Amino acid sequence: MTHPDSPRLDHCPPGLPQEAYLAQGWFDREMASVFARRWVNVGRLDDFSPGTARSVTVGRAPVIVLRDAEGAVAAFHNSCRHRGSELCAAGQVRQIGRLLTCPYHAWAYEAATGRLVSTAHARPTQDFRKEDHALLPVQSRIWAGFLFLNLSPAPLPLTADVPLDTLDNWSMDSLRTGHRWETVIACNWKAFWENYSECLHCPGIHPELCDMVPVYGSGLMAANEALDWRPDDPRPAALKPGAETWTMTGAPCGPAFPGLTAQEQAAGYTFITLWPSTYVVAHVDYVRCVRLEPLTPTTTRLIAEWYFSAETLAQPGFDAAQIAAFAKLVMEQDSAASEMNQRGIASPGYQTSRLMPEEYEIHRFHRWLLKEMEAAP
Secondary structure, three states: OOOOOOOOOOOOOEEEEOHHHHOHHHHHHHHHHHHHHOOEEEEEHHHOOOOEEEEEEEOOEEEEEEEOOOOOEEEEEOOOOOOOOOOOOOOOEEEOOOEEEOOOOOOEEEOOOOOEEEOOOOOOOOOOOHHHOOOOEEEEEEEOOEEEEEOOOOOOOOOOOOOHHHHHHHOHHHOEEEEEEEEEEOOOHHHHHHHHOOOOOHHHHOHHHHHHOHHHHHOOOOHHHOOOOOOOOOOOOOOOOOOOOOOOOOOOOOOOOOOOOHHHHHHOOEEEEEOOOEEEEEOOOOEEEEEEEEEEOOEEEEEEEEEEOHHHHOOOOOOHHHHHHHHHHHHHHHHHHHHHHHHHHOOOOOOEEEOOHHHHHHHHHHHHHHHHHHHOO
């Protein structure tokens, strides 16, 4: 009998319906509920240089992020209050001072507050009040060196599947980006999250990963998923003998982070998941972050970055891309598997999935998603 502390499901529940992965209407509801109410990671704070403005996307909303000369961050909807022009084009970085000026009709806003300062050549009548035409704010929060944005005027707290202080010993704020990989995958954003949330696929999809993490070769994410698991069972090693981290050889790429506990070093990898946009994996020598940006019901942008200490990056001949190669291979395999799954979901013979007891995390994700969509006004 399965132990009560096991995370395994005690039944095989149905998954989401086919329309959740294909229908534009379902996708639009997700954007208007989940991605408009939850915190979305838009990159490292260091990506936004002081004295600049940059456009990002949160769900379906274009947002402009301003960072003043002192480094303070403000974010607003990327739409001028005059006739709606974008204030910063996608991919553009604008140099700013105290004011942000619309490139269309030169309305000027105070960068720190979004307050309308000038209507330029326009001369409004007395019924026009500048104070009613400030830029519409977007909430911002910095966590572990990442910039999160929230479209809700009264946002819920930033939460993860583990406490937010889980990564404190990695000194995340001091790490620097050494490698970046971006791709667009032909699947619904949820298909990738579901693949991330189980390891039944690992033996058939990830031979290299299963060699590195032996428990994955059993189709399990952790030992406590086994049918005969008991809390007093000896804890198996996280990585194969001789390996300390996720690299092609298992050898660290530089010195271990000095603040890690013995337990954190022995763990080999520490995951933290922040739905709907982000997961972070911390190793003894580097940290990786993966962000998802839903583009359409059947396409998703995947952005992965690898972060290192200054000491590691300064090593003679250091090649961050070589260190990233192991996890990149795993993500390419995951992407292909998610696309394969998406193609099958599109079949007229598919209606819904039937989850297995080991897919408890997918079930939790589905319940969270439906609750978020139902709670939206």
